[in-house]
Amino acid sequence: MLIGSQEGLGHLLLAAADHGDGICMTDVAYPSYFGAVQVAGLNPIYMPLSPEDHLPDFDRIDINQIRETKAKIMLLNYPNNPTSATADEAFFSKAIAFCKAHGLLLIHDAPYVDLTFESDHAVSPLSLSGGMDCCIELFSFAKSYHIAGFRLGFALGNKEAIAALESVKAPIDFNQYLGIQRMGITCLGLPRERVRRDAMVWKERALAMTTALKERAGWNVEMPRSCMYLWAKLPDNLSTSDLEFCVKLVENHGVAISPGGNFGPGGKGYVRFALVQPVDRLIEAAARIGSLCRELVRMKETEV
Ligand SMILES: Cc1ncc(COP(=O)(O)O)c(C=O)c1O
Structure with a gap:
């Protein structure tokens, strides 16, 4: 359980990497990512987005930079803020393969998973082959259920990553008030x-x-x-x-x-x-x- 996906990401970066490590992240990205990366003392390896589909090209990532910075994380967010782009299964399968090949944890921030126009929901890398081996996904109640101010979200995915996140959160917060957690349970039971x-x-x-x-x-x-x-x-x-x-x-x-x-x-x-x-x-x-x-x-x- 998270106090919003932003809180989850901030603590997850502290949990999953060491000060000075590299992080592969898109340029452009949700502004709070830059602050969270700075707080965790990580070195961004920027992945530019294609002007056509607003996706990064993994073949263009400098592998030496990954090695030299001891990068441990790739951070993605689709459907995306600010571009509103979506990513398909083929893209996430490539992301999973890349992360597995280079020992990266794939953090997928997915607050807009329900806000797709042509399908019921967006693709989750956790549903793809190898996803659970290297990926953790963050969900927020802010967008699907319009309760941004109540601060509620959750993380799902790779067992070790969830345990690392818990170990950082445990001394910091007592998690969200039970009444708000129950609100979240009710939201998840609403008709689709x-x-x-x-x-x-x-x-x-x-x-x-x-x-x-x-x-x-x-x-x-x-x-x-x-x-x-x-x-x-x-x-x-x-x-x-x-x-x-x-x-x-x-x-x-x-x-x-x-x-x-x-x-x-x-x-x-x-x-x-x-x-x-x-x-x-x-x-x-x-x-x-x-x-x-x-x-x-x-x-x-x-x-x-
Ligand atoms: C990509 C992205 N992640 C996280 C958040 C914040 O989510 P939460 O309110 O659950 O912290 C936003 C809000 O705009 C967002 O666009």
């Missing part, structure tokens, strides 16, 4: 249609926002296959940084989105939209984004 219905709300919002961004801002953003986020490259004609764009958008137009650089060096020039408003407000946000884009293009033209 309830979770699926919510996933369809994210799909509807993603469709509305990608359409509105195209129509009102001339911005082509890929329709994701999961999650509550859109990950988008800033249009080339704007000549602004992701941070500057987001600051101007919130200060002058009242729309808050995240600069891609917050998610790692590879996120520079990208932004992440969190679709946490109803469709009509998203369409209004897209119209305001369109206004800012036009303003920036005009500014660039007057500069020339």
Whole structure:
């Protein structure tokens, strides 16, 4: 039992590696990973994501760096924050083979497992051959059941990794209050249609926002296959940084989105939209984004 998957990951990194060890992690990634890696004193070996499918290419990982840093962990997260990408069985089978070949623990952070648009749920590496030998998966109640503030999650998978996590957590916390644990049990017993219905709300919002961004801002953003986020490259004609764009958008137009650089060096020039408003407000946000884009293009033209 975890006090949210973020807590689980922070303690798991302390449990599964020693200060100074390497960790294979994606660039871009959920921002708290960078802090957790720093707290554990680990050396990141960044795996860039392909711009097409937002997956890392294991063949491009520098094996010498794995050896030299005595890397012990690979950290993955699909469905993914911030890209909303999903990963299939073939990808996870490759990840398992790579981790087994190099003695890495595969930590799969899976809070969005239920938020897939075209299938009932996302792939878990634990369900694949060899998964239990090298993988531990973290689940959060925050996304599937909308109880982020109650702080509840769990870890499943490799026996030794679970035992190591327990041994770090035992002197630190007494785990979550029983009433909240019971809430989690009730959530897991809810009809599956309830979770699926919510996933369809994210799909509807993603469709509305990608359409509105195209129509009102001339911005082509890929329709994701999961999650509550859109990950988008800033249009080339704007000549602004992701941070500057987001600051101007919130200060002058009242729309808050995240600069891609917050998610790692590879996120520079990208932004992440969190679709946490109803469709009509998203369409209004897209119209305001369109206004800012036009303003920036005009500014660039007057500069020339
Ligand atoms: C990839 C990822 N992991 C973990 C979390 C946090 O989960 P929890 O609230 O269970 O700590 C989030 C929340 O946004 C997330 O996107």
